[in-house]
Amino acid sequence: xxxxxxxxxxxxxxxxxxxxxxxxxxxxxxxxxxxxxxxxxxxxxxxxxxxxxxxxxxxxxxxxxxxxxxxxxxxxxxxxxxxxxxxxxxxxxxxxxxx
Numbered sequence: 001x002x003x004x005x006x007x008x009x010x011x012x013x014x015x016x017x018x019x020x021x022x023x024x025x026x027x028x029x030x031x032x033x034x035x036x037x038x039x040x041x042x043x044x045x046x047x048x049x050x051x052x053x054x055x056x057x058x059x060x061x062x063x064x065x066x067x068x069x070x071x072x073x074x075x076x077x078x079x080x081x082x083x084x085x086x087x088x089x090x091x092x093x094x095x096x097x098x099x
Contacts, residue, residue: 002018002019002020002047002048002050002051002054003018003021003054004016004017004018004024004055004058005018005052011023014069015058015062015065015069017047017051017056018053018089020045021046022045024049024055024058024066025066025069025070026045026058027041027045027052027055027056028055028056028059028066030044031052031056038052038053038056
């Protein structure tokens with residue numbers, strides 16, 4: 001069972017899975033904003049399912065800390081596409097943008 005840690009030199013001090021550069025915010029974004037099931041997130045990040053649930057629990061147990069992190073590091077604008085895997089890159093929309 002892995003714990004959630006915060007160190008200044010990794011992910012800017014954001015809470016993360018110990019021994020990994022996978023932040024609580026990475027996991028919560030995939031589950032809550034991406035509607036990805038926790039089982040799939042665990043597989044994508046090569047984590048134990050318990051680690052994903054631990055990150056989700058941390059999110060709910062520390063709402064003020066998470067809110068402050070979100071203020072310092074806001075989500076990208078809606079017109080910015082975030083790639084999660086090589087498949088996303090291959091499927092990107094390459095059509096020219098309208099002015």
